[in-house]
Amino acid sequence: MASSSSDEESDISDSEIQDYKEKPLEELKTGKFKVKGPNGTLRCPFCAGKKKQDYKYKDLLQHATGVSKGNRKSAKQKANHMALAEYLTTELVNEAEPQPQRVTAPVITDKSDQNEVYCWPWTGIVVNIHDEIKSGQAVDTSAYWLKKFSKYKPVEVKIFWDDKCQTAQAVVKFENDWIGFRNAIEFEKFFEGDRHCKREWIAQGPNAGPSIYGWFARDDDYRSQGPVGKYLRETGELKTIADLVQEAIEDRNKVVENLANEIDLKNENLDELRTKYNVKTLSLSRMLEEKDILHRAFCEESRKMQRLAREHVQRVLDEQEKLNAELEYKKKQLDSWSKELNKREALTERERQKLDEEKKKNDVRNNALQMASEEQRKADENVLRLVEVQKREKEEALKKILELERDLNAKQKLEMEIEELKGKLEVMKHLGDDVAVQNKIKEMNEELNEKIEEMNSVEHLYQTLVTKERQNNDELQEARKELIAGLSELLKSARAHIGIKRMGEIDPKTFESECKLKFPDDYEFKALEMCSLWQEKLKDPDWYPFKVVRVDDHTHEKILDEEDASLRELKSEWGDNIYDTVTTALRDLDEYNASGRYVVSELWNFKENRRATLKEVISFIFKQLKTVKRRR
Template identity: 55%
Template sequence: MENSSDEESGISDSEIEEYAEKPYQALRTGNYKVWSLKGNLRCPFCAGKKKQEYALKDLHQHASGVAKGASHRSAKQKATHLALAKFLEVDLGFKPIQTSQPAEAEPQPNESKEKEIFCWPWMGIVVNILEDAKTAKQLADSGSLVKFFSKYRPLGVEVFNNEQEQTANAVVQFEKDMTGYKNLLNFEKSFQVVCHSKEEWIANKGSLGSNIYGWVACADDYHSEGKIGEYLRKNTELKALSDIFQQGKQACETIVNLANEIDLQNQNMVEMESMVNEKAMSLSRMVEEKEELQQIFYAEIQKMQQMARDHVGKILQEREKMMHELDAKRKELDRRTRELSKCEVITVRERQKLEKEKQQNDERNKSLYMASMEQQKADENVLRLVEKQKREQEEALKKILQLEKELDAKQKLQLEIEELKGKLEITKHLGNDDDAAVQKKLKMLTEELNEKIEKMNSLEDLNQVLMVKQRQSNDELQPARKELITGLSGILQSNRTNIGVKRMGEINPKAFETECKERFTGDEVQIKASEESTLWQEKLTDPAWHPFKITEIDGKTKEVIDEQDENLKRLKEKWGAEVYETVAAALLEINEYNPSGRYPVNELWNFKEGRKATVKEVVSYVFKNLRAKRKR
């Protein structure tokens, strides 16, 4: 429901009654609803309040109280509640009990009225309309008469001029509801009070003077001759008052039932549209996350390919360098052999020595040749392994691309299924069981939905197979990672290397040592630093101390250090920011790697980049060190 009054600018207290006319008309036309879906009365201008169910008396009391206004009430609130009180009194027929004067009774038909036949819709008759002597203005036109009788709220006035007598008669039209009936009775009573009713008009037929007479149109007026009778026979019908009241009551009940049913259907439609929109937004978020993961994956693939190319280039360069060194040594041995063969052997010992050196040179030459052959074979094996790794990476890339295509197709199918479900539900609620076209469309949508669901199930099975294969690959890497951590703990447990084993959750005592050097001297530096680092390491292992808080970063909840924790605040005040950052880093590590046990654990670490090292990086680094040791 649109609330057009919310868009209006502020009003002053002097404009309340004028401004109240707009919300009053909106209440009459149904833009503001005082009936809830359960059939209870509610205040349409206090939708956010807890109390939403009122009796008619209580709702009128609420509206009147706000309209009279307290100091904190705005002029707009007073105006809207004044319109609500007026609507309850005028349109719903509620009459508040007043202490100073008796409440005006509802118009109740007496026995004579019930038996009397009226023209329906309600009509009033005005005769002997002459020029107004005071203003010298002719009243015999519709606009003037509507203004003249405005307090009775006529729908319109039909004027019939009598040129011979220079007078005019008129038929005043009223609304069909109880409000119109009440206004009609007040219209007739105004003439009866001044003795200008129908009886006086008949009695004073010869001496009417300049007075106008009026009454309610009944059966004798309907059958009368002249323009008024013709107009009434053409535009009205004769009905008893009891029949009119019964018909109005049935019509009101029908309208209320239809309005409730429409409100219920509209609410169901809104709920279904909300569900469809929610599903569409969820799928859109999934697509965005998939695209982000895809970009990260492509970046990692490119990085791995570049690393593989660099590794192969380094191997080829080392092979070429070794080949040059072997050729140089072979040439040197040949030169020395030629020199030895040319030298004259003076003594047997020298000759034997020369023979022995020749044999040693031959053996060394043979060993160098065998080493060169072995190196060549090793290089060929490395090239084959590189090619094999490249093929495996290409196959893995193809599988991952296939998986992404299947995921895209699955997500597209899910979106289509949700849209079809939404269309199907809307068609079910809007359609009629007897409407053949709607049934045919419903059947087509159901068949299309079943086909999409079967296709999505087949894609789901394929996706599960690919996910199982990927999970098996990850499971195979975990034991290898644990073996590397166990075997390399004593070899690479140092942050002086690029790749090594790091104790996650262990406080680095260097920060305490640096701070203690500025405060203490001699052996007291190491003793105090050791005491403080040990003390805070024990606090880290205490499960009762959990200085973390949950916060939302980039739309995701994350656990971060609570800087308002008393222990951390005292630490920062006593030892400074550097020690605080060291303890906070150890807290984050132990909360990530071992939150249940609360003790430090070993992890393969890339000290150069400050992150967890991959199995491939560790193996590459170990083999590189072994080759360096072999060269030395």
């Protein structure tokens, strides 16, 4: 389709444009091509789908004329648009927008008329209006008088009634341009022709009858007493025709001066553009010269490269012949080596001996590996023995803790008995100096001394047990540290329910999943940045979002302060997932390392989400070692 169109356009030469335009012009006249749309808009039928389709007449005529004279358009397009321009000027000339009417000052030859003073804006006066109904409308409404004098295009009517509301006067406002002046003159001439102008009104006086009188307001009306004169002074001023003409001339002179200044400015800009055009033209000429030089250099370089390529091909052919000769020589050498190899078959026995020696060396290496495996097994057994020792020590520590609790109860019981004996002694001292009382006091003192000695021995035993329990607890903590340090690789299995958890460390995967939704292009960097920022925030000792609340009369509890500004901002900006991750790390850090505020490692039961006991860790290690042995 495109090729046929291009062939059709190429068949029309520029000299045939005038002849070809007759065909599209006839098609426009017959209505085959529609220019005027159903809603009254104008369109270009030859640019459908390419240009706008709501032209005004002037814009469409300018478009058709421009395309018909364009240099980059095809001959067919020029002919079609030339026909459209002729069709617009002959058939659719009535669609042209009306030119705005230019209003000029009226030509007044008499100088006395030019100096006559009028009320401006132009105003007419109507008097002797009686209160009655005419044509179904009351005469006291502005609408009635606007309709009555609509021929003179009034813009406003103001009515003033007398004190008895029987007669009224009206002020009729016209446009304040020369058309309004002409309408006001016609208004006055209407009353003069009907002999109801100002002159007759003054002559008739009170015998004027029911008819209305009207005239063009002048200086005597402006200065008159009454509501009309007051209204004219408040809303207008006195001007002559000469004054208005002079103001129009001054306004026109200002516009002409402004236009002259703008033309001078445009001329200066045009000179600058011409200078730039000359500079660009000169630069373009230089570029074209440089292009010719580069083109010649390119052609010379191309010829040189072709010559070098031919020489290279010749060298390759020469080298190929040389390689063929060497290959023939190598074949002859291989034949001679084959014969020599047959002679050396007797030497293979020596090579076999060398192979046996290498085999013996490999046996030695295998034995060394076997010994290393045995050493590894012994090391595993040492670990198991260490675990058993830790298990027994833990059991002993638990027994001693129970004994310590029993001794503590006994100590508290002795302290109560001692206090009771002291109270009884104080009572006995106040009973008198009776011999029986003194003997009783002596017995009670002896019993009290025995109780104090017993309590001292219990206290000593209690201190011994506390010291031993503290030592056992330290040993247990050291054992946990050794297990964390030595078995970190064993406890890193992804499927293991017992492992090492870094308490107080934020999980970066939560940040990564949330940032992937908000920042899909750079989520990894953003997640790393946010995770590092909040990890440093957790280390800050000045930030402690916890508060102590009262549970009952004797119990207080420390909880997370959810009204903290940083936590609220985190939750509102990133949601519950990241908020829960950060607060979990914060609680772990406060529980396991509140003083240092740095991440610590802990043996953890991931299945039950709690701290793992040594018994659970030891049991898990035994299972892992059995699995390793079965694999071996």
